[in-house]
Amino acid sequence: ETGVTQTPRHLVMGMTNKKSLKCEQHLGHNAMYWYKQSAKKPLELMFVYNFKEQTENNSVPSRFSPECPNSSHLFLHLHTLQPEDSALYLCASSQGPMGGGRGNSPLHFGNGTRLTVT
């Protein structure tokens, strides 16, 4: 049990499909994140949420749409993706500054969703 659960584990979708990635954390954290991990590249931060409010959008294309209904759940809605969007999408959570967390509070990651866009 990782504390951060992501579903599905694998996803194959066509460029015209609409799908969603789900993330759930059971750690009582107040901050949640989406990261993109592509081969041979550093992890790229996509979105940050604090207490359900989006506090950072790292210039992500609008074909990626995040949703955070509460502090425990985070979604990433996908539509009209491109083949170059194929990657591992990692969700993470932490006790952010607004929740009393310290800067050395680590991120806890899920196992990721391996996305393939055909």
Added chain:
Amino acid sequence: AQTVTQSQPEMSVQEAETVTLSCTYDTSESDYYLFWYKQPPSRQMILVIRQEAYKQQNATENRFSVNFQKAAKSFSLKISDSQLGDAAMYFCAYRSARRETSGSRLTFGEGTQLTVNP
């Protein structure tokens, strides 16, 4: 903007031996945090060790220790008595200590793939 560089895409070590993974970073800030994460084939990112920049003493966690050289902006990870289970991708990461209203952004390096030979 901060950057993190891991100059060793791949490293290998014999079981029970010691290996050192390199990490350098670039920042104009004086207060920050540094982390090492490992990512085994299960894909989950796991915190290995962390260091506060204001602390001169190098962090240690069992067989894992760091050599933090603040002036040189270097943060290497030493793994002693390497075990087969240490085989993974290792990522160095940086976080600013500035109190922000957003979550705690982590900037990652490109990673070092560690192989442990029996």
